[in-house]
Amino acid sequence: MTHQDTRKEIAGQLVVAVVMLVAVAVIGAGGYHMLGEGQWRWDECFYMTIITLSTVGFGEVLPHMDVVPGTRIWTLLLILFGSGSLLFFVSTMTAFIVEGDIQGVLRRRRMQSRIDKLSGHFIVVGVGATGIHVVEELLASDVAFVVIDTNEERLRTVADRLGPKMLYVDGDATDDSILELSGIMRAKGLAATLRDDKDNVFVSITARALNPQLRIVAKVTEDSAESKLKRAGADTTVSPSFIGGMRLASELVRPSVVQFLDSMRSQDLRVEEVKIPDGSPLLAVTLRDTAIRHQTNVLILAVREADGSYSYNPGPDFVISSGQTLVVLCRTSDLEHLRRGIQDGSIGRVTG
Numbered sequence: 001m002t003h004q005d006t007r008k009e010i011a012g013q014l015v016v017a018v019v020m021l022v023a024v025a026v027i028g029a030g031g032y033h034m035l036g037e038g039q040w041r042w043d044e045c046f047y048m049t050i051i052t053l054s055t056v057g058f059g060e061v062l063p064h065m066d067v068v069p070g071t072r073i074w075t076l077l078l079i080l081f082g083s084g085s086l087l088f089f090v091s092t093m094t095a096f097i098v099e100g101d102i103q104g105v106l107r108r109r110r111m112q113s114r115i116d117k118l119s120g121h122f123i124v125v126g127v128g129a130t131g132i133h134v135v136e137e138l139l140a141s142d143v144a145f146v147v148i149d150t151n152e153e154r155l156r157t158v159a160d161r162l163g164p165k166m167l168y169v170d171g172d173a174t175d176d177s178i179l180e181l182s183g184i185m186r187a188k189g190l191a192a193t194l195r196d197d198k199d200n201v202f203v204s205i206t207a208r209a210l211n212p213q214l215r216i217v218a219k220v221t222e223d224s225a226e227s228k229l230k231r232a233g234a235d236t237t238v239s240p241s242f243i244g245g246m247r248l249a250s251e252l253v254r255p256s257v258v259q260f261l262d263s264m265r266s267q268d269l270r271v272e273e274v275k276i277p278d279g280s281p282l283l284a285v286t287l288r289d290t291a292i293r294h295q296t297n298v299l300i301l302a303v304r305e306a307d308g309s310y311s312y313n314p315g316p317d318f319v320i321s322s323g324q325t326l327v328v329l330c331r332t333s334d335l336e337h338l339r340r341g342i343q344d345g346s347i348g349r350v351t352g
Helices: 003-035 042-054 071-115 131-140 152-162 176-181 197-210 225-232 240-253 255-266 332-344
Strands: 122-125 145-149 167-170 189-192 215-219 236-238 269-275 299-304 310-312 325-331
Touching: 003 042, 003 071, 071 167, 122 131, 122 197, 131 145, 131 152, 145 152, 152 167, 176 197, 189 197, 197 215, 197 225, 225 236, 236 240, 240 255, 255 269, 269 332, 325 332
Parallel strands: 122 145, 122 189, 145 167, 189 215, 215 236
Antiparallel strands: 269 325, 299 310, 299 325
16 A cells, blocks of 8 residues: 555545544534533533543533433443544544654655665656656666655655655755765766756766766756756756757658657667676677577677777677677667676677
């Protein structure tokens, strides 16, 4: 059961408790008024009913109760059968008030414990119109990530929808302590997706100071802010308006290509990168002689050299060397198989 479901359940119980308490108070006051044959005012009857239900022991405040037949029996019945409704109301109201805080504390502790175990993960700052798509893509890519946002209710809503893999920290990402809670010292990369460019500048400055090796990608709205973000520490920037414009043009000019790329996403196909580590058994081996195609369903689209240049659609005689990064088309499961195989040497030269 989610946090919101629990709150709704308690809220429903609270409504029942209020109805019960009002009903008992009306019945109790009505009983006193009837027994007194109108000699006691309604406010006196209600007051007597409430102090009876709460068992505060103020004594008999209605005059002449001792001479009115049945009043003490009615008081006894209220105590026996009516005080439970007040207790139910108080306990439900207390649960409604403190449940959120108690569950919130426990949830944050459990989540922080999981975040503290992460390493090589990604951090997404902001889960708004842009950040939510970043989060969904990281989730689809099956990589570990932590989301930071100042709106805890929005974080909980997104977490309830996306599932337990979404870890988050509620707070301001320009605060060093919040970034430290997200494990920035152990993180691999950070995406700053806040609405205002100046906020993304502050996040980039703070994140770069805490982790000089971190890869920072920042959203940029105004073209003039791009240079500022890079000076602040961002490795690269992304303009949603520019990407959106390119997509619109592509839909007009080359719709089949766009549909093909969209179908890749629906079939869990991604363009990914795999770095060739030093000491790999693939070094100095041609693509023809590697076991990549024999052991995985990975298609090598390009190879990025150590100097940043690319070799597109490398042929079977292409020789793998240190510092290269393979740009591949594959499914998530094949990607993990390839990375592990290259790392531990189980994917090497073809034998036989």
